[in-house]
Amino acid sequence: MTETIITVRGEHSAWFPAERATAAIGVSIDGADRATVFAQATEAAATLRESIIARHDADTGPITWWSSDGVTVTNYRPWNQEGKQLDLVYTASIGVRAKFSDFTALEQWIDEVALLPGVGISGIDWALTDATWDAVTADVRQRSVGDAVSKASTFAAAIGLSTVRAIAIADPGMLGDVSADTGGAYEPRMMSKASMDVGSASMGVSLKPEEIEVSSAVDVRFIAS
Numbered sequence: 001m002t003e004t005i006i007t008v009r010g011e012h013s014a015w016f017p018a019e020r021a022t023a024a025i026g027v028s029i030d031g032a033d034r035a036t037v038f039a040q041a042t043e044a045a046a047t048l049r050e051s052i053i054a055r056h057d058a059d060t061g062p063i064t065w066w067s068s069d070g071v072t073v074t075n076y077r078p079w080n081q082e083g084k085q086l087d088l089v090y091t092a093s094i095g096v097r098a099k100f101s102d103f104t105a106l107e108q109w110i111d112e113v114a115l116l117p118g119v120g121i122s123g124i125d126w127a128l129t130d131a132t133w134d135a136v137t138a139d140v141r142q143r144s145v146g147d148a149v150s151k152a153s154t155f156a157a158a159i160g161l162s163t164v165r166a167i168a169i170a171d172p173g174m175l176g177d178v179s180a181d182t183g184g185a186y187e188p189r190m191m192s193k194a195s196m197d198v199g200s201a202s203m204g205v206s207l208k209p210e211e212i213e214v215s216s217a218v219d220v221r222f223i224a225s
Contacts, residue, residue: 010145018126174219
């Protein structure tokens with residue numbers, strides 16, 4: 001019986017709507033007096049934290065998790081247009097991150113905190129819940145193996161063979177083919193920034209959640225007969 005070794009890479013990708021959004025918020029206050037900018041940043045940060053705590057519930061949301069840095073103060077000496085170095089300028093800054101399960105509540109919160117002095121929106125990371133992630137990666141992985149079987153079967157049929165039997169399966173590049181791409185089995189692709197339109201104060205912020213691509217690649221070696 002004629003037998004032939006066939007090695008293929010199976011791949012599958014699927015897109016899923018985001019279920020969580022983690023907003024990165026920064027507070028930055030500049031001024032000539034160190035104590036003043038520190039006090040102003042501390043006050044803004046305290047107001048920001050209070051708005052988070054009022055919305056925080058790990059189970060029901062809308063904020064399921066949050067973190068906050070401490071206030072840091074740096075300084076620099078700017079130059080004017082005539083090339084003269086000016087007095088020290090102090091900058092007090094703090095970073096805060098909050099994960100939302102409700103995107104409407106996120107928009108409303110951004111509208112509120114954006115009015116605080118020195119507050120800026122650094123970006124929004126979109127994600128799936130852990131439960132969804134586990135379920136969809138398992139399904140995507142199975143489908144990538146199915147893609148490998150389909151490819152091998154097609155190749156076998158092209159040379160007059162009818163049966164394929166897997167003898168090895170591995171993450172990409174682990175079957176000894178040094179020319180193969182050695183990327184990981186799973187590569188979640190998430191946009192690190194939200195689509196964000198900031199209109200007038202009356203219209204507020206409009207967010208468009210990014211879909212998340214979950215992909216899997218697997219190398220499979222078959223005996224075709």
